[in-house]
Amino acid sequence: MPTSVSRRQVVSTLFRDPMQALVDAANRADGQVVRLNLGTFRPYLVTDPEHLQHVLRDNAANYVRDGKGLLWRPVRRAVGEAILVTEGPQWESSRGVLQPLFTKPRLDTMVAELERAIGAAVDPLDADAAAGRPVRVDEMLTRIVCGATMRVLFADRISVPDAMRIVDALGTVATTMVSRFAVPFMPDRVPMPGDRAFDAAVRTIDAIVYPVIHDALREPGDGQDIVSALCRQRDVPLRRIRDDVVAMFSTATETTIAVLSWLWPVLARRPDVEERLTAESGATGAYTRCVIDELLRLWPAGWMIPRTAVAEEVLDGTRIRAGGTVLVSPYATQRLDALWERADEFDPDRWAAKRRHHRFAFFPFGGGPHQCLGQHLFLLEAPLIIATLLRRFRFRVEGPADLTPRLGASLRPKVPARVVLTPR
Template identity: 30%
Template sequence: MPAIQPPLGVKTQAALPVRVPLVTQPMGVLASLRAARTNLLSIIPDIATRQPMVSGRTGKRWHMVMDPAALRRILLEKLDDYPKSDVTKNLLRPAIGESLFIAEGAHWRWQRRATAPAFSHRNVSNLAPVMTEAAGRTLDRLQAQQGRAVNMYDEMVATTFDVISEVTFSDDQGIDRGAVHDAIEQYIAEAGKVSLFDLFGLPDWVPRPGRLISGKAMKDTKSLADRAIEARAARQSTGVPDLLDLLLAGEDPDTGRRMNTAEMRDNLLTFIVAGHETTALALSWSLYLCAFDPAVQDEARAEAQRVLGGRTGFEADHIPKLGLIRRIVDEALRLYPPAALVSRTARQADELCGREIRPGDTVMVPIYALHRHHQLWEDPDAFRPDRWGDGGKIDRYAYLPFGDGPRICIGASFALQEAVLILATLLARFRFTSVKGRAPDPVMILTLRPEGGVWLEAEPV
């Protein structure tokens, strides 16, 4: 289903950035499956942007929840009663095992305690030079492509994978980083599509054809990661510790338990996938929005150049001074959240928004609809980075690009620092303009990607 496009030519206040046309009629099982395999967001009813909760049955009972108080109950107050759905686990377990993203209960808690120090403010700040150096290499690539339209989505994927591979495998010259990236991309493209077996809740030992296709590449990547972990553990690293060093040093402060190689590998692959995919998307959509609104882009460029001054690159302590650029990233994450729809399975009987929840019900959080809800946001489909700086109060559970509660994304501060530093670097040196007729199409399989790419012209300033 194609995105709704804004008018071409001179933009007016009525022009809106691209968005997904949400459905207005109920869909059956097969129609839902076809829609979900093409664009998962196309199963969200438009009424979800105007009601606190929408319920139905497609093979099994489901509920979409957009009410902040109910979301607080799901994500914080009753966390253990709403574990990640079987569909989510079936999609991701072959790639990342029982890592932080999938694990539940005590197994999740000890892993979270062991890995949390790696993402402390100090450790994340120490990685800022890696981020700005990767942004500098992107500037060089853009300089070499002057006069041609550039797919900035591809560029941002390359940039953020450059960052995550460097902070993961900085000392390991023998690692084929390209092979790791290709295997992950192949798995997401082929195995991430919702299967009819998933929709009906069949166990994950029942083979899914798409996941069989991509299985060998993922198996080879796991073996490669195992070798890297074992080789690093056998020698002494020097310099600023990277993510792999920090994970190897991590232990549960309550029990002293450390991760074995398989546990380390599954979490490492989780961080590699999440650590570059989500930030690449935030940057791609931010650049699209800057090209969509040249006035905002010009103001952000002036801010970046003022903060940069005569320096060669940004540092972590510059981030508080890059307020508008941070607001652009926040607004991009509101309009195009990478994890735009997440689901849970109710374990206990409950009540949400006055409606009965039965054990086994699927409870979905359509973050895309939540972020565009007419009762929670003014001009919900409009690009307005100023909404983040006007002193208005935004309900904590109306904005969930990284989730919330105990299971909030452990790498949120890493992703935000990376996005702000890279976007500031790009805007300080280039002016980005849209390419007529090549607007991106927001499509979600596992994440909300700009289908067709983000094609922009990049002109040095």
Template identity: 25%
Template sequence: MQTSVKDGAWTVGAAPGALPVLGHSRQLRQDPLGFLSSLYEYGDIVAIRMGPTPLNVLCRHDLAHHLLVERSKDFGRGGPFLERSRTIMGNGLATSTGPEHMRQRRMSQPAFHSQHIKSYMQVMQEEADAMAGGWRPSQEVDIVKEMHDLTTRVTLRCFFTMSTSGSESAGTVNQAADSLDRLTAGMYKQMTAPLAILGKLPTAANRKYQEAVRQFDETVDRIIADQRSTTTRDDLLGLLMSARDEETGATFSDEELHDQVITFLAAGIDTTANTLAWALGLISQYPDVQQKFQAEIDSLLAGEDVSYDSIRSLTYINAILDETLRLYPPLWMLTRRALRDTTLGPHRFPEGTQFAVSPYALQRDPRVFEEPELFDPERRKRQPDIPRSSFIPFGAGVHKCIGDAFAITESTIALATIGRRWHLRLAPESNPLKPQTEMTLGPASVRVTLVPRAA
């Protein structure tokens, strides 16, 4: 273990193993989760290198909370991960910062009000029923694919009033899902390249990635163009089109609308799909969890669909989702940049210094969580004093994910619908579950065999 420099409440250190020019790019590509989880051994603020760029990783939840929440005005979005993700996201809600982000969030927030989420629940239920009702006894199902298909359909219907049954709409669904899958597969390699220029070289991988970017952009433009012809809508796109800044009266420009649609497509499809795939894989891996999961569904729902009022009563499903998000947060890395000369504890950092927080690493910190690698939905009963600031799967502060309630609602409905009909047995090739580190954190494979539950 490298000795860290102790000075006050928080210590600073540097991770070993950086190479000239490349920095820690090799570790971040080969085993990013293991690398990030090991950093607390070297200090509370640990310097790593993204190529030649220094990045200070915060390895304590209280320090992360200090930066993300208490001192959010001193630290804006930034860093190599964010800058390179703008090649896809543009300057939408997921990538903007400062006053521009606050303006966009202020205009977008009404679309995620509880009354709108409540209105989306029927679509969520219809799509979950169609999926689970189409499965067959003894069928082996690719859960990763099924969940991506489900969340794509829900997102397009709830956000853009797009039917998923017609051939033309189905083509849009498939193209959106296909191009997004290729984007997420290639984006992490772009983000961890030691030099940004490497992503512009005319290699086969770069050409494939750029083609996926082009197709995704075209799909988004087609969705917007198709929807402009409808004059009265209460879907998310319609709400964004009619949104006005309460301070200036301005609406979203076409370019801003494009960037917001890309943001909500990526967030609405990929992150929720991965959370559901992880949750179902874990449920099928732990028989006692599956038994309690199904018992709650039978007891509280009694064959009925999930209602807006019943979501909070499904406490065990909520606990399953919490523990899934603790172990496998979709947003596994957040980056920030010092907006001015500043301090963290007694340590001084100049303007422009880059910082990172890994929810994945913080939520497995053995100093906070007993048996941190164990999937235990009843963890909070066993450890009631776990600090809330140690659980940040949706981020924290002014940049916390705007769609967290939408994602939890959709996930609850999907899990309850599947658990009511099917018992899941994890296929041997998916045991153990293995993460696949891309733009978001998903499982490499979750295949289950379906066993019908007694009516």
């Protein structure tokens, strides 16, 4: 029989602190599959690494990303039939087109270009530093990531200002869909708070993306950028190209922006970490990678991975019914007391100890056939951004350093940090 977490246990903290409610439920289950009792919605929470390996890799065909499923419907409203939500031949077709653009060998050849693009995107911060103007960390990171990503993956088909507008719109999408996540059984036809802002954000995205696609369709060429590659496909509807462009834009930008947005509040609390990062001063340094892994552990951008069971199955004594929703959460597993010593503490040195963890004890990019395409890009780009910024500036965070998560499709600080820069 599954461990059952009652509606009272979950709901009592769900609205006050939903992220902590998830972790508390996982810790109480102590490795067992949890049946969350949320009234008419009773998903299974799977957090044990062995169980996760089964769901995400070994028997992935039975645990699918059902675009019509309760928790996927809000995502589908934004990205339609994109690679992020589809399965089967359509997913295989899109993956086959896009995966070659994200391989580690290909991205490794672009490091110098990526570094130049990041440096150029950081240059405008000199004026802010000289004037003593506070800078919002999320806006700073958005400009840097868009400047680099539009160059190396989109061949400048999307301008940086337009890319920043898309990121802002995707942020609105990510936060306004939360109301539908909270009541996943609510039909789309029933109005919900945030629907108008959601629809306006989607219109903003479409107004930018569709003209770019039309230009590429007229002259697709042989470019190795995302838009060109998608537009060279034959007999693919325009809407599907649009959906994949938007999905890959999000994949290529959101993880880096979201994960690095936690770094500056952390550094405000841990000046020793900033001192060691600055002393290392290199993008390939071992300590920098330890810091990045710890950011990914505590605040994975993709904090929730819902799946739908195709056929009934018994998982470690728990009967998962066909059609049941299975919740997989890197955020919860990566904070389990049974897996991580001082699980809630930011400690980069835990990675230097070379302790071996189960493959699915730490999986910020998912796992199995649907592992995030942008993983290698992030692991190249994030260290370069950190090294470039800390080499050129000292940072002072204005006000208290807030590490409270903002609930959305991706995980960012609830209150964006503001920093004052000083040239080194």
